[in-house]
Amino acid sequence: MTTNDTAPLYEVRNISKSYGSVVALDGVSLSVRAGEVIGLVGDNGAGKSTLVKALSGAHLPDTGDILLDGEERRWKSPHDALEAGIETLYQDSSLAPDLSVSSNVFLGREIVKPGILGKLGFLAQAKMDSEAHADLERVGIAVPASNRPVAQLSGGQRQAVAIGRAVSWARKVIILDEPTNHLGARQAKEVLEVIRAAKAKGLGVIFISHTLPHILEVTDRIVVLRLGKVVCDAPTSDFDVDTLLGTITGLIIRPPGE
Ligand SMILES: Nc1ncnc2c1ncn2[C@@H]1O[C@H](COP(=O)(O)OP(=O)(O)O)[C@@H](O)[C@H]1O
Numbered sequence: 001m002t003t004n005d006t007a008p009l010y011e012v013r014n015i016s017k018s019y020g021s022v023v024a025l026d027g028v029s030l031s032v033r034a035g036e037v038i039g040l041v042g043d044n045g046a047g048k049s050t051l052v053k054a055l056s057g058a059h060l061p062d063t064g065d066i067l068l069d070g071e072e073r074r075w076k077s078p079h080d081a082l083e084a085g086i087e088t089l090y091q092d093s094s095l096a097p098d099l100s101v102s103s104n105v106f107l108g109r110e111i112v113k114p115g116i117l118g119k120l121g122f123l124a125q126a127k128m129d130s131e132a133h134a135d136l137e138r139v140g141i142a143v144p145a146s147n148r149p150v151a152q153l154s155g156g157q158r159q160a161v162a163i164g165r166a167v168s169w170a171r172k173v174i175i176l177d178e179p180t181n182h183l184g185a186r187q188a189k190e191v192l193e194v195i196r197a198a199k200a201k202g203l204g205v206i207f208i209s210h211t212l213p214h215i216l217e218v219t220d221r222i223v224v225l226r227l228g229k230v231v232c233d234a235p236t237s238d239f240d241v242d243t244l245l246g247t248i249t250g251l252i253i254r255p256p257g258e
């Protein structure tokens, strides 16, 4: 599918962000279209997670614009971005270990029983369990039982729940900050399948990873950050592992697309 001729779904223009004297982002622009998977890569400290936080509403950038469906937005909190259909799986994101799988899937947006119980704020637990299970299955994630506490799941299963939660709720964009970290090869493949499912669903996907073969396998376009700046934004087909690595480290000075 070629997506180059459609308007951006989600876009940042010229955003900058400093932490004290550390310039984490320096005039970064990036866009994603519906049904497009962007790979965001760069060395540690390049600014990837800071960019994720700007995109997810966790940080207000110091300068620059954020546009969703061509309209300028200014997120005051991650909740604003969530409401607008943007889901984010943060690096080292944590689930609530004592809550069940389904409670984690629904965390922050629990189904409340209508009527008197609803007024008292009780949650429709059985409904949440079955819907959580269906949500996770729909995005291709098999988790044993939704009523089990997350603490009883393996690291890979927990990560699967976190990703399933994000993909099943996302209406426009999903941002995944190193979602395959700490996963085994088979589980990482499952995450790549979920990314493909999100793309097929018409979501814009921003996928961050240090595992370059994964980036090459599943993305349409790659954006390389170095020291807070975009040094390359080119179609994935322009890269192989060596040229991508060279562009990330700065050994290749004239990256693809220039
Ligand atoms: N909360 C923070 N306070 C101070 N400096 C930070 C903070 N978060 C990130 N940084 C700095 O900003 C730069 C970009 O970091 P980050 O966005 O985490 O990069 P990446 O995700 O690409 O590794 C780094 O120099 C990092 O040390």
Ligand SMILES: [Mg+2]
Residues within 6 Å of the ligand: 048, 049, 050, 091
């Ligand atoms: Mg990071």
